[in-house]
Amino acid sequence: MNYSENSKDFFQLVYQVCREIPYGRATSYGTIAKYLGSGRSSRMVGWAMNNAHQQNPPVPAHRVVNRNGQLTGKMHFANPMEMETLLKMEGITVEKDQITNFKKVFWDPSIELDLEA
DNA sequence: CGATTGACACCAA
DNA sequence: ATTGGTGCCAATC
Structure with missing residues (x-):
């Protein structure tokens, strides 16, 4: 598929970025939103994630958390746990639904995302 | 078309 | 530091 269809939908853009999240890493809604140019439209990212489960290929929404590194959307998964x-399986430390080493696993698309020049 | 919602983020008290 | 309220943008009812 043409990945150049970035102007298709705001959602698709979010999904793509989420899929680019490397293993053992995580990012926040606001960071993605900002990367997309929406800045404070972090809510839209979460909204998009609502459909993430029906996307194909599926989006690793478990790597997307809020700015606090808290698993706010875990309840939206088929199985919250x-x-x-x-996350733990990827080496991310999660305690009380919150990523303790979020600072370590934090992934910034604008920095580490290589869009193949 | 208008009002409400939503897996957030930021500011003020 | 913690809690509460407001702001943003798009989608859904």
Whole structure:
């Protein structure tokens, strides 16, 4: 598929960025929103995630958390506990639904995302 | 078309 | 530091 269809939908853009999140990393809604140029439209990112489950390929929404590194959307997963499990499985420390080493696993698309020049 | 919602973020008290 | 309220943008009812 043409990845150049970035002007398709705001959602698709969010999904793509989420899929680009490397293993063992996580980012926040605001960061993604900002990367997309929306800045404070962090809510839209979460809104987009609502459909993430019906996207194909599926979006690793478990790597997307709020600015606090808190798993706010884990309840939206088929199995809430799966979100924590996935994060822990990737080496991310999760305690009380919050990423303790969020600062370490934090991933910034505008920095580490290589869009193949 | 108008009002409400939403997996957030930021500012003020 | 913690809690509460407001702001943003788009989608859904």
